[in-house]
Amino acid sequence: xxxxxxxxxxxxxxxxxxxxxxxxxxxxxxxxxxxxxxxxxxxxxxxxxxxxxxxxxxxxxxxxxxxxxxxxxxxxxxxxxxxxxxxxxxxxxxxxxxxxxxxxxxxxxxxxxxxxxxxxxxxxxxxxxxxxxxxxxxxxxxxxxxxxxxxxxxxxxxxxxxxxxxxxxxxxxxxxxxxxxxxxxxxxxxxxxxxxxxxxxxxxxxxxxxxxxxxxxxxxxxxxxxxxxxxxxxxxxxxxxx
Numbered sequence: 001x002x003x004x005x006x007x008x009x010x011x012x013x014x015x016x017x018x019x020x021x022x023x024x025x026x027x028x029x030x031x032x033x034x035x036x037x038x039x040x041x042x043x044x045x046x047x048x049x050x051x052x053x054x055x056x057x058x059x060x061x062x063x064x065x066x067x068x069x070x071x072x073x074x075x076x077x078x079x080x081x082x083x084x085x086x087x088x089x090x091x092x093x094x095x096x097x098x099x100x101x102x103x104x105x106x107x108x109x110x111x112x113x114x115x116x117x118x119x120x121x122x123x124x125x126x127x128x129x130x131x132x133x134x135x136x137x138x139x140x141x142x143x144x145x146x147x148x149x150x151x152x153x154x155x156x157x158x159x160x161x162x163x164x165x166x167x168x169x170x171x172x173x174x175x176x177x178x179x180x181x182x183x184x185x186x187x188x189x190x191x192x193x194x195x196x197x198x199x200x201x202x203x204x205x206x207x208x209x210x211x212x213x214x215x216x217x218x219x220x221x222x223x224x225x226x227x228x229x230x231x232x233x234x235x236x237x238x239x240x241x242x
Contacts, residue, residue, distance in 0.1 A: 062085075063085065063089055063102070063105050063106075063109070064082065064085075065105070065106065065109035065110075065119075065120040066109070067079055067082045068082060068085075068086055068120075069119040069120060074208075074209070074212055075145065075148075075149055075152075075208050075212060078149060080153050080155070083146055083149035083150045083153060083155060083158075084146075084150065084155065084157070086142065086143075086145070086146035086149070087143065087146040087147060087150060089102055089146075090139060090142055090143035090146055091143075093123075093139055099139075099233060100125075100232055100233055102123060102139075103123055103124055103125040103126075103135075103232070103233050104125060104231060104232060106120045106121070106122075106123035106124040106125070107124040107125045107229045107230065107231055109124075110124045110229055111229070112228070112229055113227060113228075113229070114222065114223040114226065114227050114228065114229050115223040115224070115227050118216070118219040118220050118222070118223045119215070119216065119219050121219060121222070121223055121229060122135065122138040122142075122215065122218060122219035122222050122223075123135065123138060123139060123142065124229045124230075125229060125230040125231060125232050125233045126222075126226050126229075126230060126233060126234065127230045127233075127234045128180070128181065128226055128234060129234045130178065130180030130181065131180055131181060131182065131222065131225060131226050132233050132234060133177060133178065133180070134177055134178075134179060134180060134182050134187065134218075134222065135222065136173055136177070137170070137173050137174060137177055137187065137190065137191070137218065138215065138218050138219065138222065140166065140169055140170045140173050140194075141170065141190065141194050141211060141214055141215040141218065142215065143166050143169075144163065144166040144167060144170060144194060144211055145208070145211050145212065145215060147162045147163050147165075147166050148163055148199070148204065148207060148208045148211060149208070150162070151163055151199075151204065152204045152205070152208060160199065160200075163199060163207075167194070167195055170191065170194050170195065171191075171195060174187075174188075174191035174194075174195075180225070181225040181226065182221050182222065182225045183221050183224070183225070186217055186218060186220070186221035187218065187221065189214070189217055190214040190215070190217050190218035190221075191214075192214075193210045193211065193213050193214035193217070194210070194211055194214040194215075196210035196211065198210070
């Protein structure tokens with residue numbers, strides 16, 4: 001029995017070596033480009049890994065357009081809590097589905113005549129795709145106003161960097177937006193006023209006044225170009241609304 005023991009040990013060593021060789025061979029084949037994944041399918045990626053870096057969908061908050069556009073006082077008449085709601089609404093409206101939802105709520109708030117309520121009417125639905133494209137500028141001004149409001153009110157998530165980012169987005173939109181039926185001068189004036197930089201020198205109120213003037217001027221031009229409000233948009237940036 002003792003004479004057979006070395007052979008048993010030797011056999012076990014060969015067996016373990018063969019197993020290691022097989023494992024190394026499989027790993028080597030799997031690492032080959034193109035053919036590797038075909039011969040040795042990779043392990044599935046866990047769901048928790050796939051979810052990393054995937055932003056959660058932003059839901060459109062319940063919008064109180066009367067609070068967002070008070071009849072008196074301008075931005076100073078907006079309740080502090082509403083600035084965050086406006087910023088969330090602008091973010092949610094960055095998708096076709098979100099825009100359709102926001103413009104439907106704006107349509108309900110403005111009524112049938114855009115000129116009768118031009119401030120919410122600027123975000124109300126239109127059946128003209130070209131005008132809907134211009135409304136993206138109005139939405140950007142709306143978002144810029146919200147970020148300015150957060151910053152001026154000292155909100156924890158308000159920052160001068162967020163204001164600068166919204167102005168950068170506005171600058172890009174203004175450089176590419178076609179006025180369509182809109183008065184080109186009105187669009188240009190809104191873009192110029194929306195890029196006011198007084199806040200960089202510490203006068204945030206002056207920039208807010210310029211942004212509100214830009215939005216109001218663009219809203220009036222949108223109302224003049226398309227006075228009738230629809231319940232849903234025709235398109236969003238060239239993509240059909242859902």
